[in-house]
Amino acid sequence: MSELVLHHYPLSPYSEKIRAIFGLKGLAWKSVITPVQMPKPDLLALTGGYRKAPVLQIGRDIYCDTALMVRVIDRLYPTPPLLPSAHKASCAAFAAIEQTLFFAAVPTVFQPAGLKVLMERLGPDQMARFSADRAQLFTGGSASRPGPEFGKTHFLPLMNALDQQLQASPFLLGDGPTAADFSAFHPVWFIRNNAGVAPLLDPFKGLLAWYARMTAFGNGQPTEISADDAIALARATPALQAPDGPLLELEGVRVGSDVTVAATDYGVDPVAGRLIHASVFEIVIKRVDDRAGEVVVHFPRAGFKVKPA
Numbered sequence: 001m002s003e004l005v006l007h008h009y010p011l012s013p014y015s016e017k018i019r020a021i022f023g024l025k026g027l028a029w030k031s032v033i034t035p036v037q038m039p040k041p042d043l044l045a046l047t048g049g050y051r052k053a054p055v056l057q058i059g060r061d062i063y064c065d066t067a068l069m070v071r072v073i074d075r076l077y078p079t080p081p082l083l084p085s086a087h088k089a090s091c092a093a094f095a096a097i098e099q100t101l102f103f104a105a106v107p108t109v110f111q112p113a114g115l116k117v118l119m120e121r122l123g124p125d126q127m128a129r130f131s132a133d134r135a136q137l138f139t140g141g142s143a144s145r146p147g148p149e150f151g152k153t154h155f156l157p158l159m160n161a162l163d164q165q166l167q168a169s170p171f172l173l174g175d176g177p178t179a180a181d182f183s184a185f186h187p188v189w190f191i192r193n194n195a196g197v198a199p200l201l202d203p204f205k206g207l208l209a210w211y212a213r214m215t216a217f218g219n220g221q222p223t224e225i226s227a228d229d230a231i232a233l234a235r236a237t238p239a240l241q242a243p244d245g246p247l248l249e250l251e252g253v254r255v256g257s258d259v260t261v262a263a264t265d266y267g268v269d270p271v272a273g274r275l276i277h278a279s280v281f282e283i284v285i286k287r288v289d290d291r292a293g294e295v296v297v298h299f300p301r302a303g304f305k306v307k308p309a
C-alpha cells in the first residue's frame with residue numbers, strides 16, 4: 001500500500017481534523033507543509049487548481065476535501081471505524097454542521113483578543129496578505145465569509161449544545177470516537193489553540209474533558225518531506241487506488257468526457273481533466289501535469305459541481 005502524504009499547514013483546523021484521525025488510527029504519514037495562502041504552485045501541480053487545506057496524496061491519487069479523506073482513510077485502515085453502520089446518518093448530520101461550527105469559530109478567533117495572538121504568531125505583513133487572500137477565497141462561491149455577527153450568534157449556543165451532549169457520553173455518539181467527533185473537534189481546537197480566546201471555553205466542562213480525550217490520540221507519526229519529493233512520488237507511482245462506490249454517472253456528463261470540477265461553497269477554482277469515475281461518494285478525474293505526470297484527482301460528490309469542458 002502506498003504511503004499517506006498530507007499537504008497541510010500547522011494553523012489549519014481542517015488539517016488538524018485529519019492529523020487527529022491519523023493519531024486515532026496510529027498511522028505513520030508523510031507531511032508536506034503548504035503555504036497558508038496563495039500562491040501554492042506545488043500543491044496545484046498535484047490538484048490542478050484546488051487550493052484548500054488539507055490535501056491527501058496516496059501515490060498519484062490526490063484527495064480533495066476532508067469529507068472524502070475520512071472515507072478513504074477508514075477504508076484503508078478500518079480499525080477503529082470512523083463510520084460505523086449504526087452511526088452513518090448521525091456522522092452525516094455532524095458533517096453537515098461542521099462548516100457552521102468552523103464558520104462560528106473563525107470570527108471568534110478573529111476578535112481583538114484572538115487577533116492579537118495571531119498577529120504575534122504571523123507578523124503584520126503576513127496577516128495583511130492572509131486577510132487579502134481570504135477575501136479572494138470567498139469570491140464566486142455560495143458561501144459568504146463569516147463575519148463577527150455570525151460568530152456572536154452561533155458560537156456559544158453550539159458549544160453549549162456539544163457540552164451538554166458530552167456530559168452524557170465520552171464521545172459524541174457513545175463510548176468510542178466516530179467521524180462526528182472529528183467534525184466537531186477541529187473548530188474547538190482552533191479556539192483552544194489561541195490563548196486570547198481559549199478561556200471562552202472554560203465554562204464547558206464536558207466539552208473540555210472530551211477535548212482532552214481527543215487531543216490524547218495525538219497526530220500519529222509524521223515525517224516531513226519536501227513538496228518536490230511528493231511530486232516526484234506521484235510521478236513515480238504506477239498504481240492507483242480503487243474507485244469508491246459503483247458507477248453512477250452524473251446528470252448529462254459521461255465517463256470519458258472532458259470536464260471541470262469545482263467546489264460550490266468557497267475556494268471554487270475549477271480543476272480540468274477527464275472524468276474516469278463517478279459514484280454517490282466521489283467524482284474522479286485524470287489530468288496530466290508537467291511536473292507530477294498523470295495524476296488522478298478525487299472530489300466528494302456532495303458540494304462539488306461538474307461541467308462539460
Ligand SMILES: N[C@@H](CCC(=O)N[C@@H](CS)C(=O)NCC(=O)O)C(=O)O
Pocket residue numbers: 012013014015036037038051052053054064065066067137267
Ligand atoms: N470542505 C473543506 C474545507 C477546507 C478548508 O476550508 N480549509 C481551510 C483551512 S482550515 C482553507 O483551505 N483555507 C484556505 C487556504 O488554506 O488556502 C474540507 O473539508 O476539506
